[in-house]
Amino acid sequence: MRTLLFALLLLPLGLGSAAAQAGNAQAGKALWDGPATQCRNCHGQNGEGAFGPDLAGRRLTVAQFRQAIRQPWGIMPAYIESQVSDSEVADLVAYFSNLPAVDKPGPWRFDVPQGAPRGQEAALATIGCAQCHGPALNGPRANAGAVGADYRWFQSMVYDHAKVMPAHWKTLGEQPAVRVRMGTYSRARLPEAVLQEVFDWAKDIGFRPDVVGRLSTGVSGADGVTYTLNVENIGLQNRGLTAEDLTINLVVPAGATVVKTTGGNYQGVRQDAGLKASVAVWQLNRLAPKDHQTYALTLSRAGTQSDNVRGVIRWTKPTVKTGPVDQANIAPAPLATATQ
Template structure:
């Protein structure tokens, strides 16, 4: 009865919402990678840093208002990012769920020992998607030597600024909304920028892709996507490919191969290459041939680490993780 009432309310609210929402499709949308709302609101809408949604009995108009013109620190999302019909579906999906007794923990909690810039970063919600140490944006910024004016534009006008800043994959959605300068102030944003650039330090913009080549040979390409003259050069680069259980390495190509050794973090053997430096727009190609294919393609994965530049105020845990990409269909 509760779900039926919500559906009727949706139909009356707007012609765009008149169709009966597909709750299963809405559940998939929420749990998938096109939206990152769950990072703040919980995997099943139970709440975390953001308020709970499950079983709240929100109307479609209330839900839509919160998405388009939110209160608090939540950014605003456009119809290109999430449509009115998708909002209607999510309203019905959450109406079908029981209300939770208490919210989940924050994905990245505040801690008293955090420096002020990181505290601002976490308290404004940024860390719930970008992680405790802002890894991906630090790499993107490091690839372009991004200044504060550009960061401001990306945060306050994300939906128009981001496509100009970085080429978007066809069919992909921008998953971050536009922050309100009255709620995330310019002073707070500058504190976050200074922490990321001066305390941690920007990262080289490294990317790694591992894909099948021929038989049991796999090709690994490591690229520095930074802009020449602006981007950071990675120095002392170590590239490890995990050797799946039951397999051995029979051949490799690529400069700097150091052999196979046991790695505690990987909890198994890794094939390792060491490269002195990878400058912006440099690309390094490697292959590894195994005695047999892995039982699970996800078992073929690895990491790229570098000695310099590294974080200035914390241990150097910067890493690029990669896993085998399935062959094109």
């Protein structure tokens, strides 16, 4: 089935000059490189191809490119207007028309591990969903753990994603910062038997609590610069999973010192091998769905773009087969205007 991906290569090649003129190449590059799309995970960082076919220098027309997005020939999911607009299609065509063609595609983002279970192999090599979501499908497993998902929920997420994902966010009370980035898969191209294998494998290695940590911009004061961290389990009460035995770890930028902290059970500053930095550490016994905790970290100086406050939340329960500790990353704090 994977070979169907490359049906895009069979499209007739045109000169593409009119298509390039119709769109804005700079806007196309910004869309491709930015957070609104994740197409590069399959098609390569610069459209050179990887799991999906190469796009750079192919000089497809706008009509051909739009057809490939709205009604894909292979396993690739379809994208509707609200996900990639017709004007954005023209911008992407202009961008790729200005790039040189490649001799051969680049490497996949993730290879299939030796001895991988059938479900993981399907996710990585047949469907390709794990090329975006990662080899262990961490995001989908957290979404599933947040609502106590069954196969029917998973099925709707795959076959009706553009409609179901916004409803999922609304159910959890989340306001996404970006558009729905995953497309909708075709039942004809992705058989339910294959999808069932992926679900069974994901459930077997363990659904995850949907734990998130959000850092504020540092606020300057008499004592230093204070960052506020809100940690929440966004799962549904009575349905979502509870995280237990948690540690909250925030990077202390090089040269900065901890002036003071708030939030219970502060453990001090340690070296963290995973983050390769000194971190301020708190412990938390459990975080049930809809529970939240607030922490504050006051530093002697603010973080910078190259060395900013960021972190990770780790927990040991519920146990999963991906390792002894599960975790959720904390994105870097937004930079204050004065430090940008």
